Amino acid sequence: MSFNPKSPGTVDLLLRRRSAKARRLCEPGPSEQELTQILQAGMRVPDHGKLTPWQFLVVRGEAQTKLGQVIYDAYAEETDDAGSEKHQSWRAYPAQAPLLIITISRPSEARPIPKWEQRLSAGAACQNMILAATAIGYLANWLTGWPAYSPGVRAALELEADDRIAGFLFIGSYKEKLKERPRPDFDDVVKFL
Template identity: 35%
Template sequence: MLANDALRDYLLTRRSVGLAFLKEPGPDAEQLRTLLTIATRVPDHGKLSPWRLVIYAGDARQDVGDRLAAIVRKRNPAIDEQSLEQERQRFLPAPLTIGVISTARPHPKIPEFEQVLSAGNVAFNIVHAANALGFAADWVTRWFTFDTEAAAMLGARPEEQFVGFVHIGTPTAIIPDRPRPDLESVVSTWTPPENG
């Protein structure tokens, strides 16, 4: 396989773009199909496809926000309007959000953890695919990822778990890179234990 300098340079400079900096346009139908095809080309031991994707676009984005706000208000009737508005804006202004759900189940040969990792790879491949198509993306979790009622409203079935939501759109700003870890602090070379 030949070296791919463009891909290397992309991977060395890839950066998330926060939801507030994503706007129209988003992917069209053909681009979305390509994006989803790329997203699902991930390591998947046993060919289980232990994940599902849920698309939130158009008016559904505001509907999601209204429903999240209703859940929050029900639990805290005294909540202030500014906090409710924050919930209403959860999937705005990005024109597209894709929820990634882990459908990991007990399996005689493939640990559930490995299946969850496959779902995480789908989420990150969505980020890469969005960038490859000229958009920007932000993979987030937030409270509703882990909340049973909110997750069900967003499309998770019983025994399923979101691994996150990827917001996608056209970037409105160039986001400066953040500090990255010093390799010496996170990489080591294994050596046999002295008493092993």
């Protein structure tokens, strides 16, 4: 079957898409085949110089529990807030939805492409995965928060010095009605030169 990129339904998705709150996402999560599609959509993003400046870590089941412990321990180690309610809540952070994909921005030096552009490509990967998940019938939430900047979490994920966590992408089913969120005023954002 030939591919026809003309797709009014996609424009509708782009104009109406919403995130769900990660903690309200529930089972079922994507099947293996759907997960592969979501990841492939993440790889099909603008990438100046063909550098593939991103990696995707799939975190499900036991790996979510383990990462929760890593975040919990790192928070105790790196803050003065050990024992607080917030500290407790970080343990459940990675498991709040059926599926977590962590997008790592990993710039390459193989070509003289500005790092900024390579970081943007990682952002595009995040958004493509969210859109793919949404188009399949799930909802998603792109979060960062404290764990994205923790040296302990970075070490446990075996990140390299220049790696950045571009996003924790939580994906799952959503059974509630989504409320609209205020959007910027068109004229505040757009200037016709």
